[in-house]
Amino acid sequence: MAGGGQPHADGDLRERAETYLRLLAESELRRALGLPQIRQPGLESASFPLRAAYLVLPPAAAIAGRAMRPMTPVARRVLAMRERVQGRAQPPAGPAARLAFGAASGVAAAASGLGAAVSTSVGAIQRAGWQVRRMVPGAPAHRRFGHTDPARSGLDRVSRLASDFAAASLIDQEAAKSIADGLESALAARSRIDPHWIGWAMRRTIRQQRPALPTGPVRARPLGTPVIVPSEHGPIHLVLLALVLAQDRAEVTLTGRLPRLAGNRVGERHWFTFPDGSATDDRGGTYKAHHVGSWDESRIDGALSFHPIPPPGAQWLDVTVGEGDPVRLQLAAGQPACADLTEQEPADPVERLVDAQAEGYLGSWRAAPDTLGVPDVIAALREIGAVSPDTPALRRLAALLRGLGSDPADLRDVPSGDLPESWVSVLGSRDATDGPAGVSPLAVIFPEIDQTRCVLTGLRSDPDSASLQLVGWGWPQGWPDPPGQRTVPVIWARDDTGRWHIATEHGGSFGNGHADVTLRLTPPLHPAASALEIMLTGREARAVATVPLTWQDLP
Numbered sequence: 409m410a411g412g413g414q415p416h417a418d419g420d421l422r423e424r425a426e427t428y429l430r431l432l433a434e435s436e437l438r439r440a441l442g443l444p445q446i447r448q449p450g451l452e453s454a455s456f457p458l459r460a461a462y463l464v465l466p467p468a469a470a471i472a473g474r475a476m477r478p479m480t481p482v483a484r485r486v487l488a489m490r491e492r493v494q495g496r497a498q499p500p501a502g503p504a505a506r507l508a509f510g511a512a513s514g515v516a517a518a519a520s521g522l523g524a525a526v527s528t529s530v531g532a533i534q535r536a537g538w539q540v541r542r543m544v545p546g547a548p549a550h551r552r553f554g555h556t557d558p559a560r561s562g563l564d565r566v567s568r569l570a571s572d573f574a575a576a577s578l579i580d581q582e583a584a585k586s587i588a589d590g591l592e593s594a595l596a597a598r599s600r601i602d603p604h605w606i607g608w609a610m611r612r613t614i615r616q617q618r619p620a621l622p623t624g625p626v627r628a629r630p631l632g633t634p635v636i637v638p639s640e641h642g643p644i645h646l647v648l649l650a651l652v653l654a655q656d657r658a659e660v661t662l663t664g665r666l667p668r669l670a671g672n673r674v675g676e677r678h679w680f681t682f683p684d685g686s687a688t689d690d691r692g693g694t695y696k697a698h699h700v701g702s703w704d705e706s707r708i709d710g711a712l713s714f715h716p717i718p719p720p721g722a723q724w725l726d727v728t729v730g731e732g733d734p735v736r737l738q739l740a741a742g743q744p745a746c747a748d749l750t751e752q753e754p755a756d757p758v759e760r761l762v763d764a765q766a767e768g769y770l771g772s773w774r775a776a777p778d779t780l781g782v783p784d785v786i787a788a789l790r791e792i793g794a795v796s797p798d799t800p801a802l803r804r805l806a807a808l809l810r811g812l813g814s815d816p817a818d819l820r821d822v823p824s825g826d827l828p829e830s831w832v833s834v835l836g837s838r839d840a841t842d843g844p845a846g847v848s849p850l851a852v853i854f855p856e857i858d859q860t861r862c863v864l865t866g867l868r869s870d871p872d873s874a875s876l877q878l879v880g881w882g883w884p885q886g887w888p889d890p891p892g893q894r895t896v897p898v899i900w901a902r903d904d905t906g907r908w909h910i911a912t913e914h915g916g917s918f919g920n921g922h923a924d925v926t927l928r929l930t931p932p933l934h935p936a937a938s939a940l941e942i943m944l945t946g947r948e949a950r951a952v953a954t955v956p957l958t959w960q961d962l963p
Contacts, residue, residue: 436562629742632849642667649866683730702915762801771912833908843932883923903937
């Protein structure tokens with residue numbers, strides 16, 4: 409789901425959408441004005457350096473982030489130019505060519521160094537600001553522990569709706585951004601949100617930075633290598649699923665089982681520190697590795713991220729995790745599947761937005777029926793006249809919610825519509841618990857869709873669900889997305905028995921423009937499945953790959 413630049417709706421509808429959003433922002437501001445002002449911490453008892461740091465560090469972080477933002481596209485273009493020049497088989501022959509090569513490399517190095525310096529500085533400022541917040545007495549509890557206050561909840565509500573309206577091409581992206589930014593500034597000026605809070609200073613800057621896509625080739629290799637990592641609580645059983653290599657990252661995706669902690673209740677998160685890893689290549693080069701991803705009370709998912717990135721000539725890595733035995737991973741090209749890309753007729757952006765809301769319910773069908781209310785954006789679309797009871801997408805949403813056992817009052821005047829085959833299949837198998845138990849190593853490289861790239865690796869199947877590991881570029885990271893930036897393609901899969909599965913995010917990590925996400929497939933795979941067709945659908949393109957399933961036990 410994503411916006412497509414300038415609005416396609418007619419002028420009256422666009423005007424109503426913008427008016428609705430502005431009135432909502434004014435309403436949230438008036439509501440926030442009735443709340444107590446943010447109480448400043450007790451700075452009078454703090455030392456002068458500490459008071460100065462409290463006032464200076466967060467604004468400095470925001471200024472540094474804003475200063476670097478205009479340089480980002482220039483740095484990317486220069487770095488891409490250097491990549492193209494350095495990738496040639498022969499060095500530049502003539503003096504002019506050598507001069508151009510040297511200039512490009514020098515400018516690229518300067519741009520890269522500046523970007524790294526600013527990024528490091530902003531990160532240091534963030535960490536220092538966080539430490540200052542912990543040291544200053546009297547900081548409100550909701551800011552110390554990440555609780556959301558009512559004023560910020562209203563701001564997030566407006567930001568989400570602004571993003572949805574821009575995604576549905578109902579409002580210009582700049583207008584949507586202006587409304588959300590204006591409310592944020594007004595709340596800060598009236599002390600309803602803390603302008604010195606490090607999260608406020610950095611949040612919008614981070615969200616508005618569009619991560620760069622890899623400029624060079626992306627390689628992937630399925631593995632299926634079992635690893636046992638000793639820990640103080642017992643052995644951690646892992647399966648290394650696939651190796652992913654790109655110009656800006658080197659990772660080995662994994663899944664596994666954690667030892668049960670004594671006294672842990674079922675469903676309680678498993679708090680532990682995953683052991684660091686290391687590697688050595690065939691040339692004697694050494695690397696560090698750390699875990700990125702997620703875990704719960706019994707399982708761990710994600711990837712080992714290596715630094716630095718192995719050079720192109722390296723043949724293999726001997727990888728060690730914690731006190732475990734080293735395992736050798738070949739870096740030569742394996743047998744990844746490459747998805748085929750086809751163009752398709754763009755769908756109506758409003759209907760695409762409504763369908764995305766419905767597909768979100770499909771992926772979370774285990775929720776109690778009485779909790780499946782109508783999202784705010786649907787009520788807003790009806791309010792401005794963007795959808796009506798005759799809109800096919802709204803009728804599909806109504807039929808889906810009724811199929812899930814919910815009958816929200818806001819949709820009782822909307823007749824049920826026909827559901828797509830994939831939705832019917834998911835609904836029909838929603839109570840299935842017959843999935844095979846095991847792991848199937850795989851690696852599927854997808855082309856760019858909606859300004860994102862990804863590699864899907866390693867299928868893990870359990871009786872009640874299945875999951876894939878996604879290594880991605882361009883995936884949004886937390887908080888309401890910037891207006892018009894909701895560009896993640898929809899991911900579906902169909903096994904060779906005809907059972908459909910919808911993929912939803914189920915934990916992960918984000919940083920430096922990268923995403924490592926666990927995708928949960930609902931419902932589970934059919935017990936007789938021997939192949940899986942995976943589909944990524946964007947605004948105007950669709951990529952499809954079919955992979956065989958070769959099962960091995962999860963240790």
